[in-house]
Amino acid sequence: MHSRSWRRQLANPSKAKGTAWETAWTAYLREIHNPSAHRNVQMGAKDIGDVSGFYLHAAELKAEKTIRLPEYIAQANREAIHADQPFGVAVVKRVRAHVSAAYHVRDAATDVRLVNRLRDAEGLLQRHAPADVWKAHYEKHGKGR
Structure with missing residues (x-):
């Protein structure tokens, strides 16, 4: 140095x-x-x-x-x-x-925007991806991991 x-x-x-x-x-x-x-x-x-x-x-x-x-x-x-x-x-x-x-x-406003985006993305994935893809995603990221 x-x-x-x-x-x-x-x-x-x-x-x-x-x-x-x-x-x-x-x-x-x-x-x-x-x-x-x-x-x-x-x-x-x-x-x-x-x-x-x-x-x-x-x-x-x-x-x-x-x-x-x-x-x-x-x-x-x-x-x-x-x-x-x-x-x-x-x-x-x-x-x-x-x-x-x-x-x-x-701040709360930012966190709510983030959670809303996650909720909407999760809904899109659940509606448009094959069931096994959604299930694998849920198991990878869900349940407190």
């Missing part, structure tokens, strides 16, 4: 913590959801979220000592608009826990 980048990391441990969290969650996302998920380059006022590749979402990742949910949700929703995604989500690191225990946080 170059001495300048090493000094920068020491000068801003919060940024290093955030970067480590984004890297860990992206690796987890690649493993279980989308192999092409990646961290985004920050774009200032037109930021599109910290990580791309979480289906239909702009993901804003947070690893902070003091949790400020209203700010995180507002930021995720703004970034979803910039990223042309229907949903924003704040992914909040849980202290001393595995990445899979992170909190995914949305």
